[in-house]
Amino acid sequence: MTPTRTYLGVGWRLCAVAAALFMAARAPAEHRPPSIGIVVNMGRYDSAAEAAGDEANVRWGDIDATDDTICTQCFAACELRHYLCQMTGLDEDQDANFPIVDDEELLEGDLILIGGPDGNAVTRRHAADLGLTQAGLAALGPEGFRIKTTDAGGQRILVIAGGGRVGTLYGVYAFLEQLGVRWFAPGQIHEYVPRGALPRVPDMDITERPAFVTRGFWAWEDRGNDAFIDWMARNRMNLWCDAQSNHPALKKRGIQLTCGGHRHQSRFINPRDPYPYNHPRFVGDEDKPDDPYPVGDQYAGDVNEDGVLSCSEAHPEWYGLRGGKRSFNIRGGFGDNFCTSNESAVTEFMKNFVQDFIDGEWRDADSVNFWMLDGGKWCECDNCTTLGIPTDRNLLLVHRLRQEIKKARLRGRLGRDVRVIFLAYADVLAPPTRPLPPDFDYENCIATYFPIARCYVHTFADPSCTEINERYRSHHHGWAVDPNRHYRGQIFIGEYYNVSRYKCLPIVYAKVMAKDIPYYYDTGARHMHYMHVTTGNWGTKALTNYQMARMLWDPKLDIEALWDDYFSRRYGAAARVMRHFYDTLEKALCNVTVLKYRLARRLEGNSAELFTDRHMKYEQYRPDTDDGPDLVEMVRYVARCRKLIDRAEGMEVPQRIKARIAEDERGFAYGEGTIHLFDRVVQATLADRAGNADEARRQFLLARPYADALKADTTSTTMSSSHANESNAFVASQITNAYARLEKRYGG
Ligand SMILES: [Zn+2]
């Protein structure tokens, strides 16, 4: 599963080769060699642009992938041409510049072939020279790719071919990266495109495949904009949500759609829904299909006498036994889980579930988050309890759902595959107590581990974080590390780089991610997302998302090289100052969990003791374990950040770099104001409690300008999910009541 080469290790050498091929100035037009041609199979289309733009008419996910491949690979060709024109300064409107031709045409000069021997006739002709076989490509997986150059009688030919269509697209992006192109954040201002001529096809020999199978974000709202979706694909991120509009645009870019949550039982075995079959003992439902299920011994007819037989009336025994009674309490995502040992209930639930993948709301979904009710209670009947603890029972349901999906595929009812993602969280956090079914599909059933509100002062594996991360480590150990564990599958890590109470603060995770992601990988994680990503206006958050994308592709990459590359290309002459700024900002805000989940709540609740954690005191404090930046240190760090960003803003750099620094500054100002507000509100509160009204007033008056500036900031807390957004940055501080109390006493 590891990539066969590191991202930047060999990459730098190849970049040097590419740089040699770039000519500083373009040759005069009359001496210019013919532009490099791009060859792709256009199928029935007249142009690659037409094929690339026709995603709405592609039947994504049916058995025949030909149309899918033509669309994505033509899109790859168009992306390639766009950036080659940008790099070389050639007019994109002139077809002769990096012309794209169909694989049926003959073209002189150097060529870039898009796609493997199966889908591209020219690749097929040169396959032996290139040492390329379709089977060899397929072995790289659907997202792996080969980039290889060969000499064919003076004509240089470079092929970019994936194990599947998405691999080909990723190969094009990787090729452009080799030439120096970067997409650090959504939008053109955040692209880095080097300038120079490209008279010949460069010499490359690259094989890559992703280390993490799933890379992206957990979302459930239609909030992705075009620039964000482009950024995801270009950085080879492949997970977004089914709730997003314009599914074809995502499918084209290899972005998988996930769905699901806690509401499955409301949708597929709702006790209040009319029973969908002709129950043998009920009169008035004779027009319904034959009842496939045996009548239960608890049948009591239309109990509420509304003339309709509901599911709970037809089969009370389908629902969870709680305190000796069947409970029909399934409302939205909450309540009591159904009786999962009842074969008829499970059959009906699964039948409706799989049907939804075929022609229902989730007909485009590539994976499902199969979660039982949120904090739901489990059935207490004898048959259920003999199946084990809730985790054991949950895994049996997961296994069953996966079997039903496979069955539907075998029967040709479902064209695409659907992975089943389940929880290791809340009621099903304890690891399984008994062996899983021997044919449990470990490839496609994956446990998600969510360390919500974990500590980022310390890495996940750091044993010195006993107050916060220790319990997460021990849960994770039971699922992923313990040599005697029953679960032997992959882990899906659900990180929280913008957990709801952080409210889009400009937190930097560079150093903690550099340790955590390889640790996750080494302990079996092959999937990772985080919740509430912002879809634009990233500022310094660009590094979190960019580094995450790169590290999920290759967790063993040279991280120092990645940072050097990020800062030098993104900030030019301001790179050194900005790197210092990011480093300091990471220290300033890494204790954010204690700040927002603990201190803020204590301030709001007017708790007698504000600083109960070793992680954070007011004054500097150095315990043996659980040491984190204390509030006075956080204030010092943001003051240092302010000096650094001011210095960077005063530097002579090109306009686009100025714009990036200005965006960073705006995001930082939100974090800076938040820390100062906390500091002054704490000091005022403590002085007030000590009976020192003058000092309390003085501190409050120092807090006020920060509060006012935060109130005026209505952009920093947007572009995330509804949970992590806020109307303004002051409300986002979550200490508005503490502030109001002081205002009442000292604001006059
Ligand atoms: Zn039961």
Ligand SMILES: [Zn+2]
């Ligand atoms: Zn910690």
